[in-house]
Amino acid sequence: MELIYESTRNADEKVTASQAILKGLANDGGLFVPSKIPALAVDIDELAKMTYQETAYAVMSKFLTDFTEEELKNCIDAAYDSKFDTKEIAPLVSVDNAYYLELFHGSTIAFKDMALSILPHLLITAARKNQVKNEIVILTATSGDTGKAALAGFADVEGTKIIVFYPKHGVSPIQEKQMVTQKGKNTFVIGINGNFDEAQTGVKKMFSDKKLAEMMEEGGYQFSSANSINIGRLVPQIVYYVYAYAKLYAKGEISKGEKINFVVPTGNFGNILAAFYAKQMGIPIAKLICASNENKVLYDFFSTGIYDKNREFLLTSSPSMDILISSNLERLIYWITGNHAKQNSELMQSLSKEGKYEITKKMKEQLSDFYGNYTTEKQTEQVIHKLYQKTGYVLDTHTAVAAGVYAKYREETRDTAKTVIVSTASPFKFTRSVMNSIDKEKYDSMTDFELVDELSRLSKTSVPAAVEEIRNAEICHKTVCDSEEMEDIVKKILNIV
Numbered sequence: 212m213e214l215i216y217e218s219t220r221n222a223d224e225k226v227t228a229s230q231a232i233l234k235g236l237a238n239d240g241g242l243f244v245p246s247k248i249p250a251l252a253v254d255i256d257e258l259a260k261m262t263y264q265e266t267a268y269a270v271m272s273k274f275l276t277d278f279t280e281e282e283l284k285n286c287i288d289a290a291y292d293s294k295f296d297t298k299e300i301a302p303l304v305s306v307d308n309a310y311y312l313e314l315f316h317g318s319t320i321a322f323k324d325m326a327l328s329i330l331p332h333l334l335i336t337a338a339r340k341n342q343v344k345n346e347i348v349i350l351t352a353t354s355g356d357t358g359k360a361a362l363a364g365f366a367d368v369e370g371t372k373i374i375v376f377y378p379k380h381g382v383s384p385i386q387e388k389q390m391v392t393q394k395g396k397n398t399f400v401i402g403i404n405g406n407f408d409e410a411q412t413g414v415k416k417m418f419s420d421k422k423l424a425e426m427m428e429e430g431g432y433q434f435s436s437a438n439s440i441n442i443g444r445l446v447p448q449i450v451y452y453v454y455a456y457a458k459l460y461a462k463g464e465i466s467k468g469e470k471i472n473f474v475v476p477t478g479n480f481g482n483i484l485a486a487f488y489a490k491q492m493g494i495p496i497a498k499l500i501c502a503s504n505e506n507k508v509l510y511d512f513f514s515t516g517i518y519d520k521n522r523e524f525l526l527t528s529s530p531s532m533d534i535l536i537s538s539n540l541e542r543l544i545y546w547i548t549g550n551h552a553k554q555n556s557e558l559m560q561s562l563s564k565e566g567k568y569e570i571t572k573k574m575k576e577q578l579s580d581f582y583g584n585y586t587t588e589k590q591t592e593q594v595i596h597k598l599y600q601k602t603g604y605v606l607d608t609h610t611a612v613a614a615g616v617y618a619k620y621r622e623e624t625r626d627t628a629k630t631v632i633v634s635t636a637s638p639f640k641f642t643r644s645v646m647n648s649i650d651k652e653k654y655d656s657m658t659d660f661e662l663v664d665e666l667s668r669l670s671k672t673s674v675p676a677a678v679e680e681i682r683n684a685e686i687c688h689k690t691v692c693d694s695e696e697m698e699d700i701v702k703k704i705l706n707i708v
């Protein structure tokens with residue numbers, strides 16, 4: 212049976228999975244969601260034996276029902292190959308009373324690789340299925356990691372161009388260098404004088420601009436998105452929650468049906484939403500623990516039922532979570548309205564006009580699967596410092612935010628259920644913050660790449676290829692603009708002025 216996707220803002224806009232992937236965002240500015248979450252319906256003893264690729268097929272085939280078996284398997288095999296530095300793809304390591312699910316073994320050493328390795332293949336397949344003749348322009352806003360992972364995925368992919376906007380002063384030095392050294396004739400990277408929310412808002416505006424869409428069509432182009440608003444990113448992210456559960460069971464760490472918690476360092480709410488979908492598919496998950504940094508708009512939302520972005524945007528040491536408008540939350544809001552597009556639409560309008568909305572008591576009651584908290588900058592440093600001192604394991608800043616929230620959760624609830632902390636980036640991507648947490652006095656004066664070598668020495672891991680290759684790479688992208696100029700830049704790149 213074919214699974215249909217509908218817009219969160221208009222019940223009449225319905226598309227297939229491949230069309231949802233191609234479009235990225237619905238015409239009305241809403242997000243595509245499956246009309247219902249399919250059951251996984253695979254026995255755990257069978258799941259336990261599956262490779263990552265097999266698990267990916269079991270999960271994704273339930274969602275992308277208009278892809279043939281051959282098409283989907285080709286996409287999976289092309290994505291999860293030797294670009295990852297381990298056959299397990301997403302290894303689980305046990306450290307200090309928790310499991311860390313390491314999602315940073317792909318080509319850009321952040322969890323965005325888990326979905327962005329496969330998205331280009333899904334998109335090209337979807338274009339073929341739908342007889343798309345236009346060139347596809349991937350338009351993306353990034354808080355640091357999506358940009359590079361999308362660039363790596365789409366560089367020199369026939370029939371595509373990719374344009375990435377990032378906050379010029381809001382990413383780590385390694386993140387910036389990874390992006391501005393990207394090769395490929397079809398890649399464009401632009402820094403904006405503004406924060407991630409401004410970049411994301413600018414991109415969303417272009418997506419729903421009818422006049423621009425006409426100009427694009429005339430020029431032989433159409434937009435798609437590599438942001439986590441694209442269902443083609445969300446679905447591949449469900450896979451590793453299923454895989455992690457099955458691996459814990461296979462290793463005898465949990466018994467059949469035992470419920471576990473996941474702690475997810477959260478920004479745009481894509482990663483944790485995928486965990487929620489895994490739970491809905493039937494994976495025994497108890498709590499979904501949503502970890503924020505000092506931009507704690509989600510923590511406030513889960514505690515009060517009021518989403519309010521009217522506050523200072525803080526630049527933290529976990530820049531990929533510096534977000535005040537968590538786009539994917541809209542999919543959860545839609546779900547707690549009982550798939551009521553009009554009600555959701557009103558809340559989202561209120562968000563765009565007043566910067567806030569409040570959910571009803573009845574809606575709030577349906578959020579009991581979630582627990583939200585946050586970790587301050589000081590606490591994040593301490594988490595990295597202490598865990599390194601105690602075990603030698605080095606966390607990146609985002610994962611440290613999650614570990615900090617998990618400690619608060621344990622303290623508050625005394626819940627001793629087995630818990631997986633989702634580890635979203637390699638510490639090598641945020642070397643300066645990580646090393647300063649370990650010993651500020653000693654490392655403050657070193658250069659970025661001296662720190663990289665020092666981190667390699669003290670964590671007893673070799674420098675990842677992703678970092679090694681940018682050490683002496685040439686800068687290819689130097690454009691910087693104001694957020695109001697984003698549309699003009701895009702038109703100029705595409706020569707549709």
Ligand SMILES: *Cc1c(COP(=O)(O)O)cnc(C)c1O
Pocket residue numbers: 321322323356357439476477478479480481482483531532609635636
């Ligand atoms: C993107 C990102 C996050 C946040 O994930 P969301 O899906 O946006 O919530 C957390 N950590 C790292 C390292 C990231 O790159």
